[in-house]
Amino acid sequence: MAAGAASVASFNGLFSIPALAEETKRRGKKCILLWLCGAPSQFDTWDPKPGTATGGPFGAIATNLPGIQISSLMPRCATLMDKLAVIRSMSTKPNEHFQGIDALTRGDQPRPPFTRPILGSVVAQQLGQLDSPVPQFVLLDPCPEGNEFKAFKAGNWAGWLGAEYGPVRAGGDYGIPNIQQLDTISDGDHADREALRKFFSKKYENDYRSTAAASHNAAFDRVQGLMSCAPLFDLDSLPEADRERYGRGAFAQHALQARHLIENGSTFVMVANGMPWDNHVYQHEMHQMLVPELDNVMFQLVNDLDQRGMLDDTLVIAMGEFGRTPWLNDARGRDHYPTAWSLAMAGAGIRGGVVHGATDALGVEVIEGKVDNRNLFATIFQTLGIDPHEEYELPGLPTFHRVEDAAEPIREVLA
């Protein structure tokens, strides 16, 4: 612990130059995406159907919004609803994880051979400070596995924006390996050697117009900056009381770390935890473990940001890639269901205390305020101050818009 505290102090020393400190704390908008991969059940979170045959065992509780109930597994969020916007009318197309993750993290379905950048890459590029040593887009994921998410993680995240906008990947108790400089080399030589490497390496990148080399060089470009802020990734350096309050699970600890990164200059932090929500089997038992953690994390995170005066600038989104079936399968699981599902957001100009849209009595269809991934992304961009419909202008790229078809943001949840 002592070593951790000392290294935080030395890290803070990085910002002792007033101008840099000011620049780092510049109030740009930021975003934390709690990525509930595998897809949680809307019935056991934001859209309960108490008293129905297929609504599940958990029932619903009242919230601090009159007339609005959420799952009884979320008592803390029930006291927070005035700060949240819940969307109960998501209706999307992809029915399999890989395609769902693609559409809900990039905003649209693929148009090969062009790869649309992932949300974090767009936000980092639009709002981030790329000359900052602090990584602008961080993916915290302690779990290298995760079925289709594993495959997705191995893919191209930054798409046509280029590798420099891809995430720095971290997570887990093990921190980031090889982040400390060796004693055998001086600071000066470490930097000069890298400059020489870059010189050799850029020649190849340019000669061959190589995107792989660009990705390679972008990774090295980040080394020095990342080394300088190594303590930011040290979970042990975070106050014990905070760690206790968020909970000891990896997802909770990383949500806390996300807050810490956002406080210290990151622009977009995506918190994932493998693909735990895909409960085709024993979904009640699984959700009984997963939802209370989410409930607490959301509550602590939104409150912390609020108390620190950061909620006005920081968007928090909690969602997966689709919802779960209104009916149970033979293994008491719920299967994939993109037709009608829910998510929640808060902060950065999202209007609190709003529940947008509705599903029918059993949650089979959206009956009010139907929206899809494009509407969602238009909303996210709009509230972050990024033009949702801007045309991407890159050489060799056909016409693409940040959000296609001029899809409207969800006005009801925008302040």
Place this chain on the structure above:
Amino acid sequence: MRLCSFILVLLGCVPRGIAGDPTTQINSQLSAAWQERKVQPAERCDDRTFVRRVYLDLAGRIPTREESRTFLADPRDDRRQTLVERLLGSEDHAQHFADLFDVILMGRADEGTYQRRARHGWRAFLETAFRENRPWDEVARQILIARPSDKEHDGAVWFLYEREDNYQAIAEAVAPAFFGIRIECAQCHDHMMADEIEQAHYWGLVAFFNRGKNEDTPNGPRVAESAVGGFSEFANLEGSSTPNFLTFLDAGTVAEERPAKEVKRSDEDRLYVSAEVPGDPREPIFSRRQKFVTQVLDGHPLLARAMVNRVWAILMARGIVHPHDEIDSMHPPSHPDLLDWLSDDFAASGFDVRRLVRSIVLSDAYQLSARRPTQATPPDSFAWYLERPLTAEQLARSIQLVLRGSFQNDASVVEDLRQQILEVLPDTVEVPIGDALFFSNHANLDAFIRASDGDDQLIAGVLACETADERAERLIETAFGRSPTESETSAITAYLDQRSERPEEAVAQIVWSLITSAEFRFNH
């Protein structure tokens, strides 16, 4: 052939019986597709590029300066063919392909597991398969039956043995390894996108292997097989249950007496025969593994097709079906007739892997420049040589060659790199920052560079050069196999001048910057 039905229906007619040389086929079919798609291919690569490329792809390492010079000085028109032939017969080739197929068939593992794979003959089994160019169908049979006939084939048990009684893991490994398909998502339901992959196939494939049991015998590890048990039912998402019949893909169902649900059949001696090899576990008279090999695997068109597509992906950086191990109706091939032709030819040639490898590397497409003609040229046109990252082993051998002029396959740098760089056939290239941190700060790599201080090694050799130009020439030629540009010579000279009081360290840092640059990191 009884088994072609679904593939043939999916892909249209197969041009059977066309005689000819596979390289000619590749050339004519790819160029016809370029014309049809109005794609302008890249130009043919020069000899310097070719020699580095083909050493990496076939021998798993860069050429030494001497090997490179020998090739470049060869005046014969067929020098590329000659080199390819020599490399295919080299021990390095057997080692490189054993490296690749170890990862493809078994996955990366911790160093303890690597040692066990070596100790129990798996590594040797793979090396022998490629050294002797054993027919791929025979290799597949030996792996899946897992009853070695002699000591030399001991390692054949390891594919099953390492996965112990995790029968689902076995099924999920068998499907991509020998059929080129992924079945994981058929565990809970019929494949949503590729509907020829049914849930019954998933559980059927599991059932073919679920009577296996690891046994440590005086002959070494063996996978015994029970004559009873392994009956269960699986539930689909609608809730109805189905028995796990012995069935896979289009191969029909293997008939098997199925006891009534409540009856537990006793495990009697009369259900077995003793093994041919004394000391090996007895064998069931009705062996599910045996049935799988004789009734599903033998003659299955995907056995040839999966290997052709995989070897193509190894040498061309993406499969004709991409991803290379998802040969299903959701992933149509970019060149269907070519894949058909090569698969037929591969089967007809007796599953001759070396013939397949040779025919691809001698094709025009393999010998194109790595410069992408235009940003819009699609990668599945194979209109340029798609660059690919060196695998951990290729990189580790090449780093040793640069620094020391020789290499060992069990050097510590091999172990460190294979724990860091896991993929051998990545679908896309996105370099993780963890790799850059590894190269920048890993203590063992740093120590390895520092310890390369022998008189006959690169650092000393550079310092012994008389002029700055010679030093730059030596460094760039050793690492990149080409001459330095003027600006590279100046940069190297300036770097050395600034550190003239500690020259060894300065050269070591320059070598670091070369072996961590993109030109070294990728095959191109």
